[in-house]
Each structure stands twice: as C-alpha cells, then as structure tokens.
Amino acid sequence: MKKIKIGETDLNVAPINLGGNVFGWTLDEKKSFEILDAFTDKGFNFIDTADMYSYWVDGGEGGQSETIIGNWLKKSGKRNDIVLATKVGGETGVHPVDTSKKHILEAVDKSLQRLQTDHIDLYYTHFDDEKTPVEETLEAYDEIIKAGKVRYIAASNISPDRLEASFAASEKNGLPKYQALQPHYNLLERADYEAKYAPLADKYNLTVFPYWSLASGFLTGKYRSEDDLGKSVRGDSVKKYLNEKGLGVLKALDQVSEKHNTTQATVSLAWLMAQTHIGAPIASATSERHLGTLFEAPKLKLDQEDLQLLDKASK
Structure with missing residues (x-):
C-alpha cells in the first residue's frame, strides 16, 4: 500500500486515517479493539484521537478514547507500527478551549499516560483560544518536542490569520512548524477550506x-x-443536509457508486483523495462492514467524468 509522507516529517501513513471519536462513545472497549485490530491487520497505520474524546458522554474531562487506544496498544504490541495522532486545546465539560503553555504542558502528560506510550507522533492544536500568543503555544510545543514527548505538531481549528501568524513566529523564533492541517472538508463542506485554507496548505507544504x-x-x-434521522445517534447532525444540494450530491454519489459497483461512502472518500494536498481522510467505523468501505477507497480511481459530476453537484 502506498504511504503518504506528512509535510516535512519522516512520518509515512496509509491513505485512511481511523477516527477514534467513537471509542468510548458509541463503541465499548471490546468492540473498539475489534475495529482497531481489523484496521491495522489490513496494513493501515494511522490513528487519530483527541484528549477531549468523549467528554460529552458524561460531561467530564474526556480521555475515554485515548484510554481505550492505550489499552489496545499495550495488548496488541503494535505501538511501533502505528502513527499516533492526538490533540490538545479543545473544550470539555470541565475546561474551556485553552492553548496556553501551562495547559499544553499538563495535557500532554495526561495524554501520554492514557495512551500508555512515551511519545505522540503528531500533536494537534485542536481548537485555538484566540487569546494566547501564538509564540507561547509554539514554545510549549518546542519544550515537549525537545523532551521527546511529541515528534511533530499540526493544526486543526485555527483561523487563517492565526495560522499565518504561527508560521511567521516559527520562522522568526526558530520554533516548531505545523506539518499538517485537519480541516472540516467533504463534498458538502467545500467553500471554507477551498477558499481560505487550501492556499495555505500549498504555501506551507x-x-x-x-x-x-x-x-x-x-x-x-x-x-x-427525516424518517431516516433516527438510524443513529448522529441523525440530528445531518438534518441540515436534507436539502436540494444534499440530495443532489447523493444522486451523483448513487450514479458514480453504481458505475463502479461500490458504495457512496467509498466514492466520497475517493473524491477527497483526488484533491490536491489531501493525505488521508479521517473516517470512523463502528463495524467491520463500515471498515470495508474505507478499505476500498484507496483502490478506487475516479475518472474525469466522475469528478466533474461530483464537482458540479457539490458546488
């Protein structure tokens, strides 16, 4: 399986990033272990989580997902085979968004303890409090990188201006640079990323x-x-897509998936993979059947006719 090199790092990942948000939420530890085993048994090696997952279950600090992944890493012995990403700074039931040095230095140790590892491969600024100087955040990362706790850093929900400021501060002060970006981006959510963030991904590699x-x-x-919304705990969050555009995208996905004898989910992920700068789309799975749709995506090569149809429906 062809691996993707992350930014200017020495990290190489398979083209699907397994989302750990469901671990400790809709999946218990036993089922989570089954998903993690099946995912890695197929040669995929990139796992994404966050210190805040799944605080919404009990309104607490979070950490359930990291704890389950840590238990799995210990049981499976696969830590050296995995590129492990987690995040800091997100809001939970007990603390607000916080990218201060004090919070980062405390949070990284808690994540390492839960994950039962001595280092995190890719550590994201999950959300930006927009008040901590970017230099302070990057100085915290510099400290934990030098201590061997983190290898590289990345950014998620950060404004374009603050992202630019972070790169300027890195350059000026010799501080670590973000190597990856984790934005909200899919066939139905294109405008914000393509207008504001894709140029920065290009500029900063x-x-x-x-x-x-x-x-x-x-x-x-x-x-x-609307009758379908009760099919899962996520039903309410997709109600906003039940409109002309959303149904038009589904129609296009139906057409392309039928043409290639595959699923709509596989086509959606293949479309993302065909876009410039995209490394590995993040997707979670709650069953091995769901995993099957993820495994097929890197094998599916959409032609120009497919891409044009999906592009037109999703603009």
Missing part, C-alpha cells in the same frame, strides 16, 4: 487530513429523509 469526511454519515447515503 501542509498535508491535509479532513475530518467529518463523510459529513457525519450523510455521504453514506443512509439518510434520505
């Missing part, structure tokens, strides 16, 4: 790992009317 790649499951095609 950022590898892009889109989250909500399947629009909370809408792009799987299982939500066609």
Whole structure:
C-alpha cells in the first residue's frame, strides 16, 4: 500500500486515517479493539484521537478514547507500527478551549499516560483560544518536542490569520512548524477550506487530513429523509443536509457508486483523495462492514467524468 509522507516529517501513513471519536462513545472497549485490530491487520497505520474524546458522554474531562487506544496498544504490541495522532486545546465539560503553555504542558502528560506510550507522533492544536500568543503555544510545543514527548505538531481549528501568524513566529523564533492541517472538508463542506485554507496548505507544504469526511454519515447515503434521522445517534447532525444540494450530491454519489459497483461512502472518500494536498481522510467505523468501505477507497480511481459530476453537484 502506498504511504503518504506528512509535510516535512519522516512520518509515512496509509491513505485512511481511523477516527477514534467513537471509542468510548458509541463503541465499548471490546468492540473498539475489534475495529482497531481489523484496521491495522489490513496494513493501515494511522490513528487519530483527541484528549477531549468523549467528554460529552458524561460531561467530564474526556480521555475515554485515548484510554481505550492505550489499552489496545499495550495488548496488541503494535505501538511501533502505528502513527499516533492526538490533540490538545479543545473544550470539555470541565475546561474551556485553552492553548496556553501551562495547559499544553499538563495535557500532554495526561495524554501520554492514557495512551500508555512515551511519545505522540503528531500533536494537534485542536481548537485555538484566540487569546494566547501564538509564540507561547509554539514554545510549549518546542519544550515537549525537545523532551521527546511529541515528534511533530499540526493544526486543526485555527483561523487563517492565526495560522499565518504561527508560521511567521516559527520562522522568526526558530520554533516548531505545523506539518499538517485537519480541516472540516467533504463534498458538502467545500467553500471554507477551498477558499481560505487550501492556499495555505500549498504555501506551507501542509498535508491535509479532513475530518467529518463523510459529513457525519450523510455521504453514506443512509439518510434520505427525516424518517431516516433516527438510524443513529448522529441523525440530528445531518438534518441540515436534507436539502436540494444534499440530495443532489447523493444522486451523483448513487450514479458514480453504481458505475463502479461500490458504495457512496467509498466514492466520497475517493473524491477527497483526488484533491490536491489531501493525505488521508479521517473516517470512523463502528463495524467491520463500515471498515470495508474505507478499505476500498484507496483502490478506487475516479475518472474525469466522475469528478466533474461530483464537482458540479457539490458546488
């Protein structure tokens, strides 16, 4: 399987990034282990989580996902085979968005303890509090990189201006640079990334790992009317897509998936992979059947007719 090099790092990842947000939320530890085993047994090596997952279950600090992944890493012995990404700074039930040095230095140790590892391969600024000087945030990262706790850093929900300021501060002060970007990007959410962030990915050689790649499951095609919203705990979050554009995208996905004898989800991920700068779309799975649709995506090569049809429907 062809691997993707992340930015200017020595990290090489398979073209699907397994989202760990469901671990400790819709999946218990036993089922999570089954998903992680099946994913890695197929040669995929990139796992994404965050310190805040899944605080919404009990309104606490979070950490359930990291804990499950840590237990799995210990049981499986696969830590050296995995590129492990987690995040800091997100809001939970007990603390607000925080990218201060104090918070980062405390949070990284908690993540390492839960993950049962001595280092994190890719550490994201999950959300930006927009008040901590970017230099302070980067100085914290510099400290934990030098301590061997983190290898490289990346950015997720940061404004274009603050992202630019971060690169300027890195250059001026010899501080670590973000190597990857994790934006909200999929067939139904294109405008913000393509207008504001794609030029920065190009300028700074950022590898892009889109989250909500399947629009909370809408792009799987299982939500066609309001009657379908009760099919999962995510139903309410896709109601906004039940409009002319959303249904038009599903129609295009139906056409392309039928042509290639595959699923709408596989086509949606293949479309992302065909876009410039995209490394590995992030997608979660709650069953081995779901994983199968992810595994097929890197094999599917959409032709120009497919891409034009999807582009027209999703603009």
